[in-house]
Amino acid sequence: MKLVLATNNKGKVKELAEMLNPLGLQVVPIGEYPGFQEVEEDGETFADNAIKKAVAAAEFTGELSLADDSGLEADALNGAPGVHSARFAGELKDDAANNRKLLKLLEDVPDEKRTGRFRCVIAIAEPHGRVHTAEGACEGIILRELKGEGGFGYDPLFYVPTYKQTFAEIDLKQKNSISHRGKALRKAVEILNRLYVNREG
Numbered sequence: 001m002k003l004v005l006a007t008n009n010k011g012k013v014k015e016l017a018e019m020l021n022p023l024g025l026q027v028v029p030i031g032e033y034p035g036f037q038e039v040e041e042d043g044e045t046f047a048d049n050a051i052k053k054a055v056a057a058a059e060f061t062g063e064l065s066l067a068d069d070s071g072l073e074a075d076a077l078n079g080a081p082g083v084h085s086a087r088f089a090g091e092l093k094d095d096a097a098n099n100r101k102l103l104k105l106l107e108d109v110p111d112e113k114r115t116g117r118f119r120c121v122i123a124i125a126e127p128h129g130r131v132h133t134a135e136g137a138c139e140g141i142i143l144r145e146l147k148g149e150g151g152f153g154y155d156p157l158f159y160v161p162t163y164k165q166t167f168a169e170i171d172l173k174q175k176n177s178i179s180h181r182g183k184a185l186r187k188a189v190e191i192l193n194r195l196y197v198n199r200e201g
C-alpha cells in the first residue's frame with residue numbers, strides 16, 4: 001500500500017520517513033506528483049491545517065495521505081508564532097528570518113519566562129474521505145542564540161532540559177524519540193496499522 005507524505009518540508013520528510021519506512025508501506029513524498037498545488041494554510045488550528053493538507057493530497061493522488069502541521073508556541077508571546085510558525089517573518093518561509101524575529105521579540109524576556117513547546121498534528125486521509133488525526137507536544141526553553149547545526153526550522157533555538165541540548169544538537173533518532181512529531185507519529189502509526197490490517201483482512 002502507498003502512503004503519500006503531503007509535505008514540502010524536507011526536514012519533516014526525513015523525520016517522518018525514518019519512522020514510517022519500517023512499516024512496509026511504500027512512502028512517497030507529494031513532490032513526486034507533479035502539479036499538486038500547495039494548499040493555503042488558513043486554519044485556526046494545527047488540526048485544521050493538517051486535515052486540509054492531507055485531504056487535498058488524498059484527493060489529488062487517490063492514495064492514502066499523511067500531513068503534518070506543526071509549530072512553536074512561546075509562552076511569553078501568548079503562544080505565538082503557533083500556527084503561523086512557517087511564515088512568521090514573511091511569505092518566504094525563511095527559517096533564519098523566523099529565528100531572528102523570534103529572538104528579537106523575546107529579547108527582554110527573562111530566562112525563566114522563555115518556556116514554550118512544539119506542537120504537531122498529523123492527519124491521515126483515506127482516498128474515500130475518512131480522516132484521522134494524532135497529536136503530540138514537546139516542552140522546552142527558547143534560547144537567546146542559535147546552538148547546533150542539525151535539524152530544521154526553530155531547532156537551534158529549542159533547548160530540551162532533560163537532554164541539556166537543542167533539537168539541532170541531537171540526532172534524528174533521538175529527536176524522534178522525544179519530539180512533538182515523534183509522539184504524534186507513534187499514534188499515527190497505530191492508526192495506520194489498524195487501517196492496513198482492516199484492508200488486508
Ligand SMILES: O=c1nc[nH]c2c1ncn2[C@H]1C[C@H](O)[C@@H](COP(=O)(O)OP(=O)(O)OP(=O)(O)O)O1
Binds near residue numbers: 086087151
Ligand atoms: O521539529 C521541528 N523543528 C523545528 N521547527 C519546526 C519543527 N516542527 C515544526 N517546526 C516549524 C517549522 C515551520 O516554521 C513550522 C511548520 O509549519 P508547517 O506549515 O507545518 O510546515 P511547512 O510549511 O514547513 O511544510 P508543509 O506545510 O508543506 O508540511 O514550524
Ligand SMILES: [Mg+2]
Binds near residue numbers: 041086
Ligand atoms: Mg506549511
